[in-house]
Amino acid sequence: MPTAEGASRIPATRKEEGLWLLERLVPGEGVNNVPGVALRVAGRLDRTVLQEAVARLVRRHDALRTVFHAEDTRLTKSVRPSFPVRLEGADCRDVEAGLRELITRPFTLDGTPLLRVGLFHGPDHDSVGVAVHHLIFDGTSMSIFLEELAAAYDAVLVGELPDAGPPVPLWPESEPKPASLAFWREHLRDFDAGGPGLWCGGQESAQPTLRGEQLVRPFSAAAKDVVTALQKELKAPDVVVLLAAYYLLLHAHGAGDDLAVGFPVNVRSQQAQRAIGYHVNIVPLRVRIDPAETFRVFSRRVRDLFFEAIAHADVPMDVLLPEVERAGSSWRTTLFRHVFNYLPFGGQAATSLGGASAEVVEIDPGHSKFDLEFVILPSAQESRVKAVYGAEVLDRGEVELLLERYDALLVAAASAPDRPLGELDGWGATDHAVLGTPGAPAGTDTVLTAIARHVSEKPGAPAIVTGGSTTAYRDLWRAAAAVTTLLADAGIAPGDGVAVAAPRGPDLAAAILGSWLAGATVTTDTADAKLVLGPEEISYAVTVAVDPDASAVSPDGPALPGVTHRELADSVRPVAELVAGRPVLWLSATVPELLLALTTGAPLVVAPDAARTDGHLLAGLLARHDVGVVHATPAVWARVAEHLGEATGGRTALIGAEPAPGPLVRTLRALEADVHTVFPAGGRWALADGVPVPGLDADVVAPDGRRLPLGVRGELRLGGTATGVLAHWRADGSLHVHGPRDRQLTRGGTRVDLATVEDALTAHTDVVAAAVTVSPGTDELVAVVHAPDKPQLAAELARHAETVLPPRARPSRYLRVDALPETAAHAVDRAAVADLVAAAGPTAEPPAEAAPDATTSAVIAMFGHLLKRTDVTADTNFFAGGGHSLLAAQLVQRIQKQTGVRLKLSAAFSHPTPAALAELITERGSTR
Incomplete structure (x- = not known):
């Protein structure tokens, strides 16, 4: 239908609707603002001349006068015959702030122009800012616009006639060729768009914001040289070499063996090379990676795929999305999370205005539609790679390491193009500097030799404090020696299993130490034990002095099932640094808790069982014995924390057995406790979370056994033994533990x-x-x-x-x-x-009196139709049931058509069940 300006509206394309979908997902955020640029000019520009120059470009290009109209359920567009051009920034005092506001301010799809230009006067230079919506612009368009703007400014300045060249009509992209559709359908056959994500970064937020950041790093001289060399050796253009390395980077960080990377392709025909508009198709380049393949062979496969994809790039992926089975992240409108882009002009097209040199400066609009995008900016002087990343998923430190490893991978591939991919060194300099060589020097100390040392140096110091009695280190060692004699008399040989069944106290401590001195393995499984020591067996009178010597116990002998004495000592060491000689509370029956005190020469204060449920009792113990370190599980801490009051101030609170809930950690820290989490692995502590662990024989490894670099999640190994626990190395050399591997899912x-x-x-x-x-x-x-x-x-x-x-x-x-x-x-x-x-069992059917109302029933029917399910109830989650953002858009359209209530797309995400949506519909309907 005709607009007020007399132009006819036509339906938007599927590709344009895809951009609109994102607009509706995060409305008012400017998510589709093109990365803006500013021309920083060395001198003063004439505002009137610049305004006329912009007006000439607007008159010349239909695309710049194209506007969009977002209606309830559809998007249309029209070309305005004209619109007045007004330069912004006349009264701006802060140039940088003015440019950023100009470029990040959202556009509205209400028939108003999608182009803004501003002129800002700075103390030493003028800046021309260009803000534009992606619906009418792409990267090539920006180059054309800047080049023609400079020419038009110069022409107006010298008084040339108002002619910026012949008119450039909208260039209509052709319909996808059948051969291209067939190619992509075959290329994506059986592809799992919901494959594994990277082993670094965090969990997605509840509601997507598409907030993004950028980081630029120049290629090292070595990487730049090897790319040139590889081009010749592999007979592939530099973009293919760089793309191949990007695949390997993603694969090394957990992206899987079958992955797709988006690659933007300019689809303008030869006749439309100067057409401004959104003429880019981002094609999914899918590859399978075999670690046994060489980089030479792999890069050739990437080369063949690259040229084949370019030849079939006339298919917008929005056309294929409905045909591809996607169980991926609910809001995503693409088949990939990662993108690779290549800008031949290096992102810095040189230009001038009015005879003055002009530097092109890009201004980040603050959004990213993908988890990670690498943009290659080649130039003769300094080639760079720009990382644009989703700030909700990755942080700056992680991206800095990714860029560093990308550079290192290129160098490694060039040095050995015929080495298997799985053997290439993808670590960066920072990884090597922090983590060094694998493993740690084998120690000769054991927990027994450490305790024996304290017995010799301070025999009368308190070792175990129980109620009103104290057992000195000397007496504890004598009791342990008596247990060793008892075991010898019972026929216990080195390597035999001994189970100890006694309450926390000196008898239990002596039984454990005495069993180890006898060469036995202490176990909690009575079925596997050759002997069970109960309270009666370890009740004895100790009168004989014993020399504190533990040298006969081999560091490689078993202390616990699957754990040697050396490994047990190594696992306690990093946590022991937190003790600093202060008393340790013995609140549970864990062996590490016992050793934490005795290997550091600190007293071990025995707590009654009631202290695990009575916070007031626990607080009294802490104050009376001046306890410095307390270890408990999250369940115990949660029961007692609110009653501890000031008793935890200045003390170290260790939270063990499983990850600590954030609210609990915050509560303890508010009570001024020094909080750390510790994780068990095979009866020992893996580490104290966040405490550097020099000398600990620990590694974080991938499923194939590769050692993983900083910030990358993998399985923690201690002494070469798998623990079943996921962890990653921090930049300071400490370990962060995520918890048991079986509690990390991919859905x-x-x-x-x-x-x-x-x-x-x-x-x-x-x-x-x-x-x-x-x-x-x-x-x-x-x-x-x-x-x-x-x-x-x-x-x-x-x-x-x-x-x-x-x-x-x-x-x-x-x-x-x-x-x-x-x-x-x-x-x-x-x-x-x-x-x-x-x-x-499954959720019970609602009783008859709780039957859904008419609105809820209508929404249930919509869910069932879109999800193709017959088991939808009022509490069915749309996205957990297989929905995604494209279906969500159809859902809100159906809701408006049937109920007359207009909802934002984001409502489907914030109210994902029929009951919640029906409540919102009723609320909105009553206020109309």
């Missing part, structure tokens, strides 16, 4: 850390503790929560999860309990939690 391409889900649920005021598990036979997340029995608890928790967790990390069901089941070590009993969920 529809989204990494889900169950501990993070539990942390988020615990932040709800009603939740004391939470345990999340996967329902048997499904991939459904179920949360078991310790919370009051109150109506609508599950609905409240579901709404809370919608605000703090991404769709794939939200539980589908909630099961309330009076207390979470615990193990004997007072950690959450995960097996018992799974049994509770299995016993509860």
Whole structure:
């Protein structure tokens, strides 16, 4: 239909609708603003001349006069015959702030122009800012615009007639060729767009903001030289060599063996090379990586794919999206998370205005539609790579390391193009400097020799404090020696298993140490033990002095099942640095807690069992004995924290057994405790989270056994032994532990850390503790929560999860309990939690009186139609049930058509169930 300006509206293309979808996802954020540029001119520009120059370009290019109209369920466009050009920035005092505001301010799709130009006067130079919407512009358009703007300015300045060249009409992209459609369908056959994400970075936020940042790094001289050499040797252009290395970088960081990278292709025809507009198709270049293949062979495969894809780039991926099965992250509108771009002019087209030199400066609009994009900016002087990354997923430090490793990978590939890909050194200089060589020098010390040293140096110092009695180090060692004699009389030989069943106290400590002195392995499994020492067996009178000598115990002998004496000493060492001679509380039955005190010569204060549930009792113990270090599980800390008051101030609080909930950590830190988390691995502590571990024989490895660099998650190995725990190295050489590997899931391409889900649920005021598990036979997340029995608890928790967790990390069901089941070590009993969920079975059908109302029923029907499911209920999560952003757009359109209520696309993300959407529809309908 004709517009007020007399132009006819036509439907937007599928590609243009894809951009509109993002606009609706994060409205008012300027997510589609093209990375803006400023021309920094050495001198003063004439505002009138510049305004006329811009006007000439607007008259010449139909694309610059193209406007869009976003209606309820469709997007249309039209070409305005004209519009007045007004330069902004006349009264701006802060040039940099003015440029940024000009370029980041969102455009509205209401028929108004999608181009803004400003002139800002600085003290030493003038700056021309250009802001434009992606619907009418791409990177090539910016080059054309700047080049023609300079020519037009010079022409107006010398009084040439107002003619910027022949008119340039909108260039209509041709329909995809059948051969191209066939190529991409075959190329993407069976492709899993929801494949694994990178092993670095964080979990996605609850609601996408597409907030992004940029980082630019020049190629090293070595990398620049090898790219040139590889071009010749491999007979491939530099873009192919650089793209091949990008694949390897992503693969080395966990992107999988079958991955796709988006590559922007200029699809202008030869006749339309000077056409301004959005004429880029981002094609998914899918490759499979075989670590046994050489870089030479791999790069040739990438080369062949690259040229084949360029030849079939006439297919916008938005056309194929509905045909591809996607279980990926719910809001994404692409088949890939990572993009590779190549700008031949290096991103810095040289120009001048009015005879004055002009430097092109890019201004970051602050958004990224992808997790990571590498933009290659080649030049004869200094080639660079710009990383544009999603700031919700990656941080600056991680991206700096990725860029450094990319450079190193290029050099490694050039030095050995015929070496298997899996053997290429992809570590950067920082990785090598911090992590050094694998492993650590083998130590000769054991926990026994350390304790013996304290017995010799301070025999009368308190070792075990129980109630009103104290056992000195000398007496504890004598008692241990008596146990060794008892075991010898019982026929215990080195390597035999001995189980100790005694309450915390000097008898238990002596039994453990005496068993080790006898060469026995201390175990908690009585079935595997040759002898079980109970209270009666280890009740004795010690009167004989014994020389404190532990040299007969081999460092490589077993101390615990699968753990040598050397490994046990290594695992305690980094945590022991936190003790500093202060008393340690013995609150649980763990061996590391015992050794933490005795290997440092500190007193071990025995706490009664009641201290694990009575915060007032625990606070009294801390104050009375001036305890410096307390270790407890999250469940114990959660029960006592609110009653500790000032008793924890200045003390070290160790949270062990599993990841500590964020609210708990914040509570303890608010009480001025020094909080660290420790994780068990094979009966020993892996480390204290955040404490540097020099000398610890630890590695973080990939599933194939490769040592992983800084910031990359993998399995923690101690002394070459797998622990089943995920961790990553920090830049200071300390380890951050994420928790058991089996609690890290990938659901529809989204990494889900169950501990993070539990942390988020615990932040709800009603939740004391939470345990999340996967329902048997499904991939459904179920949360078991310790919370009051109150109506609508599950609905409240579901709404809370919608605000703090991404769709794939939200539980589908909630099961309330009076207390979470615990193990004997007072950690959450995960097996018992799974049994509770299995016993509860699927969610019961709502009773007849709770049947959904008409609005909810209508939304349920829409869900069922779009998701192709017949089991939709009022509480079915749209995204957990297979929905994604394209279907969500159709959902809000259907809602408006059937109910007359207009919702933003983001409403489908914040209200993902029929019940929640129906409530919102009713609320909006009543206010119309």
